[in-house]
Amino acid sequence: MPDRGHYHHGHLRRAVIDAAVEVIARDGIGAISLRELARRAGVSHAAPAHHFKDKAGLLTAIAIEGFEMLADSLEEALNTASLPLLELGTRYVRFAVEHPGHFEVMYHPDVYHRDDPELLAARLWTRRVFRAGVSPMPRNQHEEAVRSGVLAVWSVAHGFATLLRSGNLDDYLDGSSPTELFRHIASQPPAFDRKASGSDDVAP
Known part of the structure; x- marks a missing residue:
């Protein structure tokens, strides 16, 4: 000691x-x-x-640091990637894998001071990077479409990261890295409007 x-x-x-x-x-x-x-x-x-x-103050500091690190990584992806939306999602998943302690705190606002000015600024920075990745797309010229696009990208990446961290994707990795699997899934056409095939190969 x-x-x-x-x-x-x-x-x-x-x-x-x-x-x-x-x-x-x-x-x-x-x-x-x-x-x-x-x-x-x-x-x-x-x-x-x-x-x-207090404990909430410590967790607030962790959340601030996490959002700042995430936003910095996402911003780099936005400025360098040929497919920025795919790279934004991939960086999000990578962050969850590499910084699990931060990630766990960031999305539990009930444990920290959610009105902390520095925290609000860090969260806004992250949101703006996502928005910048969505807004240039032609079909997303209207504000509501941009908001929906941001939510869609975040939902896919966060859902994948959460399933991954809880061990629910272990059977699907099959030797692939988490980011490789995410890239594969995120590159596929949306399946919500397709009829069910009756296969149980992919199921909760």
Whole structure:
């Protein structure tokens, strides 16, 4: 265990966040305890409160960091990909795989301060990147169509990521990486308007 006082003021904040996302990725949000995180960092149990005040404050910081990292990755995809919508979805799935602790917190607004200005700005940044990927499409010139397009892209990517993280896609990976499987699925024509084939090869 590190000596008490080992961490510089800013380094302790980083250490607590890193430890928290590791715990969340392994055991879930409910396993988070500021006292336990302080013990792991080798500091007094009150030390993390100087940075986060309470558990919700810590989770808010994690959510902010997560949305900022996600938006940065999505923005890069938007600026470089030949198929930006497909790449946006792929980057979203990759983020969920590579940052499971952040991802778990980001979409549970009941556990953090959802009205935090920095959080609102980070979420808006993410939403604007999705919007930028949808709005250039000719059929999406109207505001309602753009909003629906953003929701559609987000729903597909988030649904896939959620099924993946809960282990429900293990049988479908078949040696493929999660991003490879997502690209394959997202590249297929929509199936909602096709008649059922009667096959049970793909079922919940």
